[in-house]
Amino acid sequence: MPSNESSWPKILDCCLSQIQSGQTTIEECLRRYPEYAQDLLLNYKLTIELTNSFKPESPTEIFRKKAKLWIIKRVRVIWEQRMKDKQRSAKGRSIRYFAYAFAALLTSIGAIFTCVEIARASGETLPGDGLFAFKRGVEEIRLLFSWEPFTDAKLLAQSADRRLDETQSLLATGRIENINQVLMDYDHSIDRLIKLVSSFSWVSESDKVILPSELAPGNMQYRDLLALRKDIEHHLEALYKLRSIASPECAQHIASTVENGQEVLNITSIAIARASGGNISGGEPPRIAIRESSVPSGAIGLPTLYGTLMTQRAASAALSLSQDLNSTEEGCSTQANNRATPTVPGMTPKETEENATAIVTSALPAENTP
Amino acid sequence: MSEKKQKDPKDIDLIQRAIAGDLDAFGDLYERYLALIYRYIRSRIAIEEDAEDLTEKVFLRVFQALDRYQDQGWRFSAYLYRSARNAVIDYYRQYKKTAPLEDADRQVARIRTLDETLIHSERMQLLEEALSELSAVYQEVIRLRILLELPTETVAIWMGRSQGATRVLLHRALNALRKRVGKKDAQ
Structure with a gap:
């Protein structure tokens, strides 16, 4: 086992990279790093075995062409659908906004009407009556909203x-x-x-x-x-x-x-x-x-x-x-x-x-x- | 981690064009990364047709989420890798519905056709067993660095680690595999 643990992974990785890219050979690496030669060789053999056994195949030319056509076709469908959805959602959004605005308007009118009615009803109340607090509240609010x-x-x-x-x-x-x-x-x-x-x-x-x-x-x-x-x-x-x-x-x-x-x-x-x-x-x-x-x-x-x-x-x-x-x-x-x-x-x-x-x-x- | 932020400008150009509706740009991206993604999926799924289907699904999934990619800050290849990895996990979940995530992630391409099984040598079976006993992360670094022969820099980005950590991980993964193979040889 090599003595320097931190440099050994680097050496191993460096050798593997250079061998994979054809820049060097295992023999050259073994000569370059004699102190790591044993481990280097064992790991190299293992990687060769792994590569020979499980190296995944590249896609076939038929698949490449067929898949590209298929992908582009599907992507086009997705794109068109997306555009339609966008248009539809923009239309739906404007209708929805209008509905919300209308509902808000109705609610506001209802709230104002209710407040006015309560205020009117509370006008004749006396201390101790249920709506008297509302009457005082209305007075304070009117004061609050008066700027002059x-x-x-x-x-x-x-x-x-x-x-x-x-x-x-x-x-x-x-x-x-x-x-x-x-x-x-x-x-x-x-x-x-x-x-x-x-x-x-x-x-x-x-x-x-x-x-x-x-x-x-x-x-x-x-x-x-x-x-x-x-x-x-x-x-x-x-x-x-x-x-x-x-x-x-x-x-x-x-x-x-x-x-x-x-x-x-x-x-x-x-x-x-x-x-x-x-x-x-x-x-x-x-x-x-x-x-x-x-x-x-x-x-x-x-x-x-x-x-x-x-x-x-x-x-x-x-x-x-x-x-x-x-x-x-x-x-x-x-x-x-x-x-x-x-x-x-x-x-x-x-x-x-x-x-x-x-x-x-x-x-x-x-x-x-x- | 700064490496994650770097984006291939060509990829970015193609992505922006694809987002804007230029579907040929996405076709270019597909051609550029098809082999890489297919080989990764193929390294994990033995059935060729399934690997092909899954590859197409990955690209479709990526296209659908292309708008969101811009905010990720990852290289496009890493983005594709993550989609492919998730697709494989989903595939094994469907294949074996009760399999938990860890199991799905550990799956090595075990599903082989009869012919493939017959031609498998004893040594390959031994290696396959030893590999399948490793942790998911050890399997993944071996898969990316040795089987796909990706450069350490790419593997580091894909796995979200530094290059130094990736080298150490590979070293430990190979040592662990060697030990297991040695034990099995002795048996």
């Missing part, structure tokens, strides 16, 4: 309105247990609205107030702003009334709501005051301290924004709420069937109602005409 800050403000104001409406409906149907949650949601909407308004460029940190050029006494926007202030004051008075007759727990929520409303009223009042040359025209000065803000020229239309903020509808809802709560025994935590019991200490229900009406009436500002 003004639209956001409008949606948030509408959301706040709805919460007040819901409070009223809950009271009417005796489902008082959800009122606190609804009032908290109302507060939340107002909070978001305030934050949104604060982020607008026309409320700057400077104390300078520069009114938008279009805001001047007598024009439509000015009148809108006055009407808006009236609405907000209306709303706030209703909430004051509500707070005075509500249970402590309920009053706490209302207090924060009032605070938010005051914030909005402040900004509106400043705008009116600046537009009318420092005097608040057409009515008494607000009872709430006015904070300075600046309103850069050419900024957004204030009335448009605030007009959506607190509407007459919200104020009406709050008034109705106050009347409903007035007739309950313990404000937020009382069942609706106990409405006859007075809630203000020392007053009968009738006195309480008269008192409330008086407060609300006195809170309404006179008609403001610049």
Whole structure:
């Protein structure tokens, strides 16, 4: 056995290759590698035996010709079939795509229709109802897909309105247990609205107030702003009334709501005051301290924004709420069937109602005409 | 392994033409590799007609999968070899349906016609038995390197090994065969 194992396979392979190609003979190899001669010879004899016994025959000429014709014929058939399949699949694909697109369209229409119907059905739901979450979801989605800050403000104001409406409906149907949650949601909407308004460029940190050029006494926007202030004051008075007759727990929520409303009223009042040359025209000065803000020229239309903020509808809802709560025994935590019991200490229900009406009436500002 | 990546540009040209629908190009490829593939199949299948049928099937199978060949990175001859090897395994599976893959791969051309059997010398039978007792990979390296007289480089590519590993494999396969033949001689 040769000593060098790693070189021996190479020598064997080299000799075999050269012998196979006729470049050398076994004798020459044996002379060249005398130390491997014995093994080389044995392996060579074995390979010769193997070759003589099992060397495969080459294909016959007949087979070569016949097979080539056969192969080309079959290949042509395969090729033509493939082309047909491609054409067919391209046609089938376009039909399939059309079918998919049509199915997708139908599904989308169905989904949209269903969503619209559910949204419509959920419009009248109250907290605690099955579809109420859907109603809130729709509100949030509408907010999500609104790109304009003004639209956001409008949606948030509408959301706040709805919460007040819901409070009223809950009271009417005796489902008082959800009122606190609804009032908290109302507060939340107002909070978001305030934050949104604060982020607008026309409320700057400077104390300078520069009114938008279009805001001047007598024009439509000015009148809108006055009407808006009236609405907000209306709303706030209703909430004051509500707070005075509500249970402590309920009053706490209302207090924060009032605070938010005051914030909005402040900004509106400043705008009116600046537009009318420092005097608040057409009515008494607000009872709430006015904070300075600046309103850069050419900024957004204030009335448009605030007009959506607190509407007459919200104020009406709050008034109705106050009347409903007035007739309950313990404000937020009382069942609706106990409405006859007075809630203000020392007053009968009738006195309480008269008192409330008086407060609300006195809170309404006179008609403001610049 | 870099050798696997190398492709004969002429082969590639013919393949691309064949893919594009030039069937004569595939005919050229067929002529170029017919003898090689036929001889390999013939080395494993004794019945001539079966070997011929199988050769045609291999080329047809390769044509059907020609689109996929481009991504393989193997020489076309190696691609053909693998198809032929799989075809032989399938052939033995059909011949002996219960035979597992290993057995099918180990099959040496045992199916011989009566005449062939009669003329087989005792020595050839002994060699055949010894060869059939070797592992599949030893049989394959002997078949490719000795019987088909393929260069080591080609055998290495076909078997997916380095040339050095192929030489060592051949050396071990011949030694193992010699030992078995020696034992059988002694018996």
